[in-house]
Amino acid sequence: xxxxxQSSRYLVKRTGEKVFLECVQDMDHENMFWYRQDPGLxxxxxxxxxxxxxxxxxxIPEGYxxxxxxxxxxxxxxxxxxxxxxxxxxxxxxxxxxxxxLTFGAGSRLTVL
Amino acid sequence: xxxxxxxxxxxxxxxxxxxxxxCDYTNSMFDYFLWYKKYPAEGPTFLISISSIKDKxxxxxxxxxxxxxxxxxxxxxxxxxxxxxxVYFCAAIHSGTYKYIFGTGTxxxxxx
Numbered sequence: 373x374x375x376x377x378q379s380s381r382y383l384v385k386r387t388g389e390k391v392f393l394e395c396v397q398d399m400d401h402e403n404m405f406w407y408r409q410d411p412g413l414x415x416x417x418x419x420x421x422x423x424x425x426x427x428x429x430x431x432i433p434e435g436y437x438x439x440x441x442x443x444x445x446x447x448x449x450x451x452x453x454x455x456x457x458x459x460x461x462x463x464x465x466x467x468x469x470x471x472x473x474l475t476f477g478a479g480s481r482l483t484v485l
Numbered sequence: 486x487x488x489x490x491x492x493x494x495x496x497x498x499x500x501x502x503x504x505x506x507x508c509d510y511t512n513s514m515f516d517y518f519l520w521y522k523k524y525p526a527e528g529p530t531f532l533i534s535i536s537s538i539k540d541k542x543x544x545x546x547x548x549x550x551x552x553x554x555x556x557x558x559x560x561x562x563x564x565x566x567x568x569x570x571x572v573y574f575c576a577a578i579h580s581g582t583y584k585y586i587f588g589t590g591t592x593x594x595x596x597x
Contacts, residue, residue, distance in 0.1 A: 376528075378528075381526075403583060405583075405585075407587075412494075412589055413589060414574065414587045414588055414589040414590055415529070415574065415576075415587040416587075417584065417585075420583050420584075422583060428583070430584075462528055462529070464528075466583075469580075469581055469582065469583055470517065470578065470579070470580035470581050470582065470583075471516065471517035471536060471578065471580045473519065473531050473534065474519070474531070474576070474585055475531065476521075476528035476529045476530070477528050478527055478528045479526065479527060479528045481526065
């Protein structure tokens with residue numbers, strides 16, 4: 373089975389801190405994604421990567437950046453955390469474009485105080 | 486503009502009965518649809534999918550129906566079990582793109 377591992381399940385940070393969320397997948401998937409999930413808003417795409425060092429903005433990229441230096445690893449960076457970034461962050465991967473199953477990690481619950 | 490809508494935020498069903506979760510979409514270019522289940526503090530897990538060339542797909546207790554003319558998708562769970570209590574998200578994508586569009590979710594509660 374494809375496994376998507378998010379290194380931190382729960383984080384508490386202070387406003388203005390830099391935050392790194394790490395994600396690793398073990399099935400050689402081309403595409404990796406970062407979503408955030410908020411009650412009543414569903415899952416919203418922050419950033420997407422279709423290859424090493426390649427990235428595209430999703431629907432809500434403001435305040436975030438990403439890094440993909442290796443195929444299996446996709447990092448989400450909050451340069452200066454704010455309270456409105458308190459959320460559940462979900463990493464996902466898929467084999468290729470289009471009609472494929474998106475496989476999610478367990479999620480990282482970030483609280484910014 | 487919400488392209489994928491789940492208009493029922495919550496649903497309660499008795500154990501053993503059928504659960505029907507609904508999803509509507511507006512973009513006729515979508516050609517692949519998925520359902521995910523999510524427990525609190527966990528990531529979504531894939532349940533079942535359907536391609537637009539089909540109108541039904543079954544996997545055990547789960548069946549997804551697609552009505553392309555109505556742009557409507559539904560997930561049937563029969564029989565419902567207490568362990569099915571979770572939030573269910575539908576998602577849609579157009580082949581050749583990367584962008585999965587998710588609905589806002591329906592919280593299903595199966596009562597024992």
